[in-house]
Amino acid sequence: MHVGALERAGVTPAALIDPDPRRSALLGRPWPGVTIAPSPDLVVDDFDAAIVALPDQLHAPVVIELLQAGKDVLVEKPMAGTRAEAAAMVAAAAEAGRLLAVAQVRRHLAVKAWAFALLRSGALGAVLGVDAAQGGRDDWIATGRGYVAQAAGGVIVCSGVHTLDLLTWWFGPLDVVSCRDDARGWQEANATIELLAGAIPIHFELSRNRSRRNTIRVDTERGLLEVALDHYQPRQLLAVPDGVDVEPFVEVVDDLPGQFDRQLRAFTDALDGRWPPSLATGADGVSIARVVEDCLTCRTSDEPWWMASAATPS
Amino acid sequence: MVDGLGGNPLVRPVAVLGATGAVGGRFVEIVAGEGRSPVRVLLHRWWHTARVVRFPVDLRDASAGDADAFAGQLDGCVAAISFVDGADADAALAESLVEGCARAGVDRLVHLGCLGSFGAVTEGRLDEGSDPPRPAGRTAARRWAFEQALLRAGDRAGLPVVVVVAPLVYGPFTEQGAHVPHAEVERGRVAIARGSGPCHLVFVDDAVEAMWAAATAPGHVHGRVLINGPSSITWPAFFGAFESIVGRPGVVVLPDEELAALAQADPAVRAELRWPPPPSTGRRVVGAIARRTVRRGSIPTRRRRLVVPDADELAARAARVEVPLDRAAAVLGWTPSVDFDEGMRRTEAYLRWADPR
Numbered sequence: 148m149h150v151g152a153l154e155r156a157g158v159t160p161a162a163l164i165d166p167d168p169r170r171s172a173l174l175g176r177p178w179p180g181v182t183i184a185p186s187p188d189l190v191v192d193d194f195d196a197a198i199v200a201l202p203d204q205l206h207a208p209v210v211i212e213l214l215q216a217g218k219d220v221l222v223e224k225p226m227a228g229t230r231a232e233a234a235a236m237v238a239a240a241a242e243a244g245r246l247l248a249v250a251q252v253r254r255h256l257a258v259k260a261w262a263f264a265l266l267r268s269g270a271l272g273a274v275l276g277v278d279a280a281q282g283g284r285d286d287w288i289a290t291g292r293g294y295v296a297q298a299a300g301g302v303i304v305c306s307g308v309h310t311l312d313l314l315t316w317w318f319g320p321l322d323v324v325s326c327r328d329d330a331r332g333w334q335e336a337n338a339t340i341e342l343l344a345g346a347i348p349i350h351f352e353l354s355r356n357r358s359r360r361n362t363i364r365v366d367t368e369r370g371l372l373e374v375a376l377d378h379y380q381p382r383q384l385l386a387v388p389d390g391v392d393v394e395p396f397v398e399v400v401d402d403l404p405g406q407f408d409r410q411l412r413a414f415t416d417a418l419d420g421r422w423p424p425s426l427a428t429g430a431d432g433v434s435i436a437r438v439v440e441d442c443l444t445c446r447t448s449d450e451p452w453w454m455a456s457a458a459t460p461s
Numbered sequence: 462m463v464d465g466l467g468g469n470p471l472v473r474p475v476a477v478l479g480a481t482g483a484v485g486g487r488f489v490e491i492v493a494g495e496g497r498s499p500v501r502v503l504l505h506r507w508w509h510t511a512r513v514v515r516f517p518v519d520l521r522d523a524s525a526g527d528a529d530a531f532a533g534q535l536d537g538c539v540a541a542i543s544f545v546d547g548a549d550a551d552a553a554l555a556e557s558l559v560e561g562c563a564r565a566g567v568d569r570l571v572h573l574g575c576l577g578s579f580g581a582v583t584e585g586r587l588d589e590g591s592d593p594p595r596p597a598g599r600t601a602a603r604r605w606a607f608e609q610a611l612l613r614a615g616d617r618a619g620l621p622v623v624v625v626v627a628p629l630v631y632g633p634f635t636e637q638g639a640h641v642p643h644a645e646v647e648r649g650r651v652a653i654a655r656g657s658g659p660c661h662l663v664f665v666d667d668a669v670e671a672m673w674a675a676a677t678a679p680g681h682v683h684g685r686v687l688i689n690g691p692s693s694i695t696w697p698a699f700f701g702a703f704e705s706i707v708g709r710p711g712v713v714v715l716p717d718e719e720l721a722a723l724a725q726a727d728p729a730v731r732a733e734l735r736w737p738p739p740p741s742t743g744r745r746v747v748g749a750i751a752r753r754t755v756r757r758g759s760i761p762t763r764r765r766r767l768v769v770p771d772a773d774e775l776a777a778r779a780a781r782v783e784v785p786l787d788r789a790a791a792v793l794g795w796t797p798s799v800d801f802d803e804g805m806r807r808t809e810a811y812l813r814w815a816d817p818r
Contacts, residue, residue, distance in 0.1 A: 332515075333515060336514075356815065
């Protein structure tokens, strides 16, 4: 997706770096003759900024190495597996004086920036509470060896970080009140998380094998704001309080490549000294890593009713 | 001899192939969740693992599908449990799997077979002791060929192979036993032939217990074992159970000749009939208003399209066979425990949980 965004933007990458040259060659088809390298240190003088889309467990060591080499970095989410790793990445960026941004692509759904501006405008009054529900039967994010191989690669880490990031962006740092999930020794497929953003209570349900409405509902003094969490929804804006003086949101087809295009533009804007509000910072990444870690630390078992053969469903 | 007899947990792991499907996933949940045995999951594709990776299972890559790969990944396992299905399940895969089991020292291979393998038998009492004739229909014939290949390869390799022959498996997470009929009744009218035979079906937990029993039964066990639910019902009763979940009529019984003619129709026409598109937003709004103003269930069903089975499904539903459970009871010590009412109660609860509307 990142390579596609580069191609659509007319940007030729300085190098494609992957231990498997066949994979790089495949990705490099749009740019005949593009430099292909098995590791960044072999082409370190050839580029100024890097997009890091490696398996999650490699983010911290590779990003820190790049930052120390004086490169600006856009790293895929989740930024790091632990808050300690995330903090080390932010510290490395500060020490090197380089940019560290996180590729939270769902921030770049057009309605998200519109809703963010609306919430910040104060037109809706105080936020009274938030209810987010995310997931689908056979959620695609449940798949893939990379996700499964992670020690804690359940639904919270894999897809939940999208919404946790959105909540952090819109409402500020989150504190975990409770986390109930159905992991039985490994990775959770379903979780219910209660959070606080300051005084705002947030209820967040997420699932890998259960259809959820995939929206975020914000209960405000002026009424309900409901926004789609991903681009699969037929409409992005589902509810907005009546009588609010706000620039109307125009529904558009907002596919995933379009979001990656906007994300790339946001990163290049940041490189030009204009950091847009839709681009997640390294500090955001630390905040998300802390929330995930707290969820996995305080988790309590919430066994699905159908696990007990004769259970009565609730 | 398989260890762990007498209800004691197995020490050596059982290997599960096809664990990302509905029955295989439930097998892992029950066996790993109850601590009956360590579970090793052999993956062909790394999709849809969310349900099984809740447990500390040992995930192994078996995507190569050859005997060497199977032998390496099955090493140390007491039994291999196969829920393998699909286009890749052919004679070559069967032989590789059996050879891999034999080389790895696996004591027994158990495969979930399909009553459709007896599809060519349309009347009378089925008999595991005789080789079933090749059934009509591409899917049934493919499954039949895979099961035949497993049993013959087992004979050659000296490996006990048990094919647990199940009818329609219904219950939580099943496609043909829950999601598909639910969607069909919800979106259309399911056409059933007036002359349909009995609907044989088994609840998913009962199917899992039969597989476990086949893996752990004492002595030498080899060949086919038929399983079924406590009682057979009719096809209108099966689809009718989804009417009560959906809250409106969704089944229509047609004369045999009329439905047979529809089933023979051009595949594109049948597909159009079978998979009516979801209503547009405008129609959903109108429908929602109508549902508020019209008493539930009174919306004329003729406005929704017919769901027409294809010729093979029609033939399978016309079969009037008896499924004896004598061998399952005698050899495996297995009998079904979940009747249709209880099974559908759990299925309904699952559907409301999985896909709340």
